[in-house]
Amino acid sequence: MNSVDAMFAKKYLRDFDSFESFVMSGLGNKAIMDYMHFKPQVDYIDGVGEFDNVKVIVKKYENIDESYKEVVESIGFGGELGSHNITKSLEKNEVFFTDEMKAKIFSIYKSDFSYFGYGYEP
Numbered sequence: 001m002n003s004v005d006a007m008f009a010k011k012y013l014r015d016f017d018s019f020e021s022f023v024m025s026g027l028g029n030k031a032i033m034d035y036m037h038f039k040p041q042v043d044y045i046d047g048v049g050e051f052d053n054v055k056v057i058v059k060k061y062e063n064i065d066e067s068y069k070e071v072v073e074s075i076g077f078g079g080e081l082g083s084h085n086i087t088k089s090l091e092k093n094e095v096f097f098t099d100e101m102k103a104k105i106f107s108i109y110k111s112d113f114s115y116f117g118y119g120y121e122p
Helices: 003-013 019-026 061-075 099-108 110-115
Strands: none
Touching: 003 019, 019 099, 099 110
């Protein structure tokens, strides 16, 4: 974690005792939602196409290897896409979402779900 993220976490995230507590009580808070990691992703691409010579390429992480090859081919250069910090086992790190958590996340990030073509199942 870099120093900026550490300061943000200390100020805004330290009072949450669980991921569920954060989602249900913190997510949606203006100060949290204004921070770069919690903003809807469409906020980063909205309006970008209005600039000359800007091409927006949206790819999904779950297809990163294939997507990276496509981007490299389209721009004509690139290197190896390395893999770092790979989770070895999801058992210890698996996150469970209650129906209430899913509904809250969907309501906050509805524009992302729609724009990027993800469905929602409560």
